[in-house]
Amino acid sequence: MNVIETTLPDVLILEPKVFSDERGFFFESFNHKKFEDAIGYKxxxxxxxxxxxxxxxxxxLHYQMENPQGKLxxxxxGAVYDVAVDLRRASPTFKHWFGIELSADNKKQLWIPEGFAHGFYVLEEGTEFVYKCTSYYHPASEKTLLWNDPEINVAWPLHDMEQPILSAKDMKGQLLANSELF
Structure with missing residues (x-):
């Protein structure tokens, strides 16, 4: 597995070693020991x-204040544009974001530890997205940042100023200035 650092400390791109031939491909999508070696902690x-x-x-952009979730x-x-936003007040990259295209074709994975908001924009019809979480979903403590908060200013890959399709919850996202943070 190739581990690539990003502009946000602790957020990592993981590229598996893929074995391909005329029959198709094989790769190890998760190995707990290799993963912990890559991130440097249990x-x-x-x-x-x-x-x-x-x-x-x-x-x-979602996160939980109680039971914060790390996500692999x-x-x-299909494909998504995946985004992490650093919400750790003590971090030198507080309020910064990182985005990357994850796709079935590139097979890249993204590790986002606790203390970050997460969101994604779907680039292809019928995209299927899977992720592992370090804590259980806790709806009572879930928070949503407004996807287009000007203070964060995520450069979502929207075409011709199109509006994304949002859930009712995501339409009501809060500005960073009004949000509970880590």
């Missing part, structure tokens, strides 16, 4: 999530 995953979305859907993310069909 962690445990307690929940796996799987979502399917139409092209143009934007989910996020990958796409198994």
């Amino acid at each position: 962690t445990e995953f307690v929940q796996d999530n799987h979502s399917k979305s139409a092209k143009g859907v934007l989910r996020g 993310l990958r796409v198994i069909k």
Whole structure:
């Protein structure tokens, strides 16, 4: 596995070693020991999530104050633009964001530790996104940042100023200035 650092400390791109031939491909999508060696500390995953979305859907930016979740993310069909926002007040990259295309074709994975908001924009119809979480979903402490907060200024890859498809919850996201943070 190739580990690539990003502009946000602790957020990592993981590229698996893929073995391909005329029959198809094989790769190890998760190995706990190799993963912990890559991130440099022990962690445990307690929940796996799987979502399917139409092209143009934007989910996020979500985080939990209680039971914050670290997430190991990958796409198994289609493609997304995946985003992490550093919400750790003591971090030198507080309020900064990082984005990357994750796709079934590139097989890249993204590790986002606790203390970050997460969201993604769906680039292809019928995209399927899977991720492991270090804590259980805790709806009572879930927070949503407004996807287009000007203070964060995520450069979502929207075409021709199109509006993304949002859930009611995501339409009501809060500005960073009004949000509870780590």
